[in-house]
Amino acid sequence: MTDAIARLLPWTGPEGKPCFLVSDGTGYVSRVADAMEAAQMALAAELLAEARRVLAGRAWTSGELHLLTAELTESLAEVRRVAESRGARLAALGGED
Template identity: 65%
Template sequence: MTDPTPRLLPWSSHDGKPCYLAGDGTGYVSRAADRIEAEQLNAAAELIEEARAVLAGRRWTPGEIHLLAVNLAAALADVHRVAESRGARLFVPGYEGVPGDEDDEGNNGEGDRGGHDCHDGRQGDGRGPQLPAEAFG
């Protein structure tokens, strides 16, 4: 079986570079990434409600609006990273959950193979994992 597209993880290395994980999505690091993504999405949803309340009140200081914008930008960056990571894995043959991609014994993949890569290990044109052309057809 060929390896699926590496998963963009929801955290960066200590020097700010993206981290990637090769595997089928069933290992410890994948489960940790799933939990962190869920927390990021929930935090963004809560921030949206807070932003709506602040803006509806029409009584804010420039400092409050600035802080809100900073928090919204951070949440948007997290959500964008989750969307990029999940979008890159939508139609990857061999990734767990893709119907019809079992081996002769009915297994999907081989599990995480123990490594996650925290360096700029992007492939191709340097933009990271991309959706295959079939996803748009």
């Protein structure tokens, strides 16, 4: 494996620690990670649309806002992990620091 790079995976280990994969990006786990990242990004888009709908209605309950905030917080953490992973891979491929 000559072109192997470390990839931050879009999930954490049992204790919440980051998981990494060292590969050339073409294996099974890489494909699973790609699919999971795509699903996380799609969910983030759906949550954003829902947040806009709820806020535009101006008739929310505190429970609705609490649930929406919890879901948005989780989604933002996932999207941030995807961005970190992709940024690190771009830097590794481009030779940037």
